[in-house]
Amino acid sequence: TRKPGKVKAVVEKAVDKVTEMVNPPIPGVPNSEPPSLAEPTDPRGPLPPKGDQDGPETVSPTGAPTGAPKTSMGQQGEFLTTSAGARIRDTDHSLKAGERGPTLLQDHHLREKVMHFDHERIPERVVHARGYGAHGTFVGYGTASNVCKSAFLADGIETPVFVRFSTVLGSRGSADTVRDTRGFATKFYTQEGNFDLVGNNIPVFFIQDGIKFPDVIHAGKPHPDREIPQAQSAHDTFWDFVSTHTEATHHVMWNMSDRGIPRSYRTMEGFGVHTFRLVNEAGETVLAKFHWKPKLGVHSLVWEEAQMINGFDPDFHRRDLADAIESGAHPQWELGLQIFPDTPKQTFEGIDLLDPTKIVPEELAPVQPVGLLTLNRNTMNFFAETEQVAFHLGNLVPGIDVTDDPLFQARLFSYLDTQLTRLAGPNFNQIPINRPHVPVNDMFRDGYHQHAVHAGVAPYKPNTLDGGNPFEAGAENRPFVEVAQPVARSAKVREAPASYSDHFSQPRLFWLSMSPVEKEHLIRAFTFELGKCYEQAVKERQLQVLANVDATLCSEVAKGLGLPAPAPTVRPRKVTPSPALSQVGQTWPTDGRLIGIVVDPADLDGVRTVRETILAGGMVPLLIAPTGGPIGDSGLVAQRTLLTARSIEFDALLLAGSPPPGPDAVPARDAKAGAPGTAVDPRVLLMIEECYRHAKAIGAWGAGRAALEASGCTGLGVVTGDDASKVFTELMTLLGAHRVWDRFPATVS
Ligand code: HDE
Structure with a gap:
């Protein structure tokens, strides 16, 4: 006779084999369960939290550790229940007088389910709602x-x-x-x-x-x-x-x-x-x-x-x-x-x-x-x-x-x-x-949503009936004590100190601390926002404010709005710029940056090496192929397709191939002639153009260069070569500066 353990192993092996036949492994993708259309019928406990998502520590409202499982009050047990814990037989059909109704008022499960749903929302924050x-x-x-x-x-x-x-x-x-x-x-x-x-x-x-x-x-x-x-x-x-x-x-x-x-x-x-x-x-x-x-x-x-x-x-x-x-x-x-x-x-x-x-x-x-x-x-x-x-x-x-x-x-x-x-x-x-992670003993009682079952009879001080509990903390117990800050004896007034009336020195300091490209962005932002206003008087008044900050800022915005630039009404104070306020001009770690890599399944030269280098550098490579799934028999898998990829997702773009227009390429756009006989999918061209406009680093090697040429986006911050690794190394230098800043026009200094 075979031992039960052995039988189990043989059965498991057979199941694995069948599973593999139904659901062949995709190279590079961990194998998954065969798809099932029906809900499993064997009851099992609630889903455990994901590895990195244990619930918050639970302490009781009075501060003591509860010892409760971290997912307490979430799903418990394997059966669907009412909120009072009674097991439910059917949650898909309401209780009706016959198949065609009407629905009976006595259906507690229906009423409770819908009542709770009706009250799922709470008011969003009055500010900072998102x-x-x-x-x-x-x-x-x-x-x-x-x-x-x-x-x-x-x-x-x-x-x-x-x-x-x-x-x-x-x-x-x-x-x-x-x-x-x-x-x-x-x-x-x-x-x-x-x-x-x-x-x-x-x-x-x-x-x-x-x-x-x-x-x-x-x-x-x-x-x-x-x-x-x-x-x-x-x-x-x-x-x-x-x-x-x-x-x-x-x-x-x-x-x-x-x-x-x-x-x-x-x-x-x-x-x-x-x-x-x-x-x-x-x-x-x-x-x-x-x-x-x-x-x-x-x-x-x-x-x-x-x-x-x-x-x-x-x-x-x-x-x-x-x-x-x-x-x-x-x-x-x-x-x-x-x-x-x-x-x-x-x-x-x-x-x-x-x-x-x-x-x-x-x-x-x-x-x-x-x-x-x-x-x-x-x-x-x-x-x-x-x-x-x-x-x-x-x-x-x-x-x-x-x-x-x-x-x-x-x-x-x-x-x-x-x-x-x-x-x-x-x-x-x-x-x-x-909840604080320390004991809480606040003597607050009752009120909506009270979860604590407080013991004792004397939630007041002084008391003798609860033995004087809780006690005020002495200095040795590290209490919070407000600083005994002296308060000036003064008349009650609704006034502000004189220094509060300087409204323009620091805005000017900020402006003067910006690099030319950041100034350019400020000008465009003001012009955009004021350009969206309907009221002429509002635009004019804001131009007056800008005139009091800086004459160039004001005149550039006024130009964009088609309005005259007013003269300042406040004499600018002398300020010293603060270089620390600028975001431009330094090199930063590239960890976590997303690099899009356009591949042509017909030519994967260098893709694997670059992908591995990106991963090793703590960044995220996203392969973009004409269709999803495994890329040929390379063992690589496409994470994005030409339908799902868009430039905004990437911090930098690499072109390892120039995929020809796919059947789903809409709107059809004439791909400009690149290398002789090359037509590139218009979505690839759009991706390159957008990355270029947004001053993102772009690199291309091998066949990828044809796409770049067809896009017409060459010049600053665009790296090309024969060797994928070399192209990537240069791209990293550009990414360390976050953007190819010089690609932006600088109309102000
Ligand atoms: Fe807030 N602010 N705020 N605020 N605030 C709120 O509190 C308020 C202010 C800030 O992620 C509200 O719980 C007044 C400055 C953040 O839950 C509310 C004044 C700063 C959050 C409230 C200010 C902030 C809020 C709305 C002027 C930066 C989100 C919901 C006296 C230092 C917190 C809430 C979260 C939320 C009032 C000014 C930051 C209404 C009256 C200054 C980050 O109480």
Whole structure:
């Protein structure tokens, strides 16, 4: 007799064989299950989380570890049930009086299923509605210890974090690559409670006082009558407001610059914007600004590319972040601090540190690295995590305190307040993504969505009935204590300090710090946005604002609008440019960059080597062939076809072949004659033209050169040769600079 184990092995082998016959392996592609049209009938447990997607740690609302499986409250058990746990026999047919109805009111499963569905949506955030989050860790360098006693900044301390990136103006379903400010909000689950650093990718804000926030947002959101346009500032109400409210000018300059259209969340800087007050163990204070510096450098899209992406792939930034994390290219940022003495005037080199429309140039106060953020885990459930995360500036830990910046002060109210409606009640910190990873004993009771079963009878202080619990923390227990900052005795006024009225020096500083190509982009962005406005008076008023920033900027925009350039009404102050503000002129790592490779199945010379070199360099090669699936018998597989590929996806383009027009090539376009007798698929030509226009590096070897010649795109940043590896090496040098900047016209210096 055969042993049972042996029988099993023989059966498994036979099954494998049959499987292989039904579903032959594709070279280079891991084998998959044979396709099945029917649902499996054997019950099995719920799907486990993906390898990199374990659920968040669960602690009880009172802070104790629950020991519950990390996917708790998700799917449990193998059978479909009602929400009360009764097993369901049939979820496809409602209970009816006979086959043809009517439907019976007593069908609890039908009513419960539809009732729950009817209430699946919660209000989207009033601003920053469109966002995307990921988990990670933060490791302190210990370099901040002399100025800040926060435990999470100490050397080697690893703190779990959740980061949510967002756009400001658009609705939850809007496109990713609109021109807008980006949110960069981080929740640090520290040993001393949650610290939320709720920042943006632009270091200044539109307004100096939080009381103006509803105004600027009402102006930026779509027009209330038609609800147009979605997720953008290119409309009359926005420019009406900012042209009359000139403290917005500095932020507007950043928005209109390349910073308004980041290439990726991974290539964005982040800023805490406000000045914070830090406290060390000795109780000494400094003022400080927080910065996030991306390891991959700061890179942007170009405007036409950004607009195209919004149609071709509105989830571009989400996809980019999730793919990078899933593939192991974990994005990283260094947290840095600009530190200033905490003087009674709260200024530094004449710059008012409480004015959130001003930066302190890095040349005056260098950004000192204090820790490293790594995003290494995608969310398991968008709603549970990204949608329900609730940030709040008041979530501070010992060592970090607020300042009197009037924008900061108003935000301290707003974030707490907004969650009451958005998350329907005051218990939002009990939602798993918001729970601190330390014990919570807040004496708050009841309320909508209360998940805790609190024990005891005395949720008040002082009490004797619960033995005086909970106790206030003594100094030795590291409590959060507000800095005893003196407050000036003064009359109650609705006024701002005189320094707040300088609205043009720093916009000018920003302008003068840009390279010619960045200036050109700014001019075009202003011209585009104002060109979309209907009201002549709005355009003219904004030109006046620009005249007060810089005469060239104003005259170039005026030229594009066909309007006269006004003279300045404010005498320009002398400013020193800050080279750190420019994104151009450096070399950056190319990790995670996407390289499109057009191949002709008839000629795969060099493709395999280049593909492997790209992978070894931590980048992503995407093979583009006329059709999907295996490419001939090469063992290579096409990831994109001429139908699915579009230039916007690639950071650089390689042409290893010149595929002739495929039958699905529409619209048919006469391919220009390249090498004698060559006609190239028009989509390849379009891809080359777009990459060229968007200043992306292009390389071609062998037969690929014919496509390049047929496109007519030769010259700057186009590398050709016989040797694929040599072409690729040169392409890498170009990619390190992000774009072939010299391809853009530079009309201003
Ligand atoms: Fe916000 N902001 N904000 N904001 N903000 C919100 O809070 C608000 C400001 C920022 O991914 C809301 O939970 C006021 C500056 C980010 O969940 C709301 C003022 C900066 C996010 C709110 C400001 C930001 C928000 C909407 C002027 C950069 C997304 C939903 C006083 C430093 C957080 C929510 C996330 C979200 C109010 C100004 C950044 C309404 C009143 C300055 C990144 O509370």
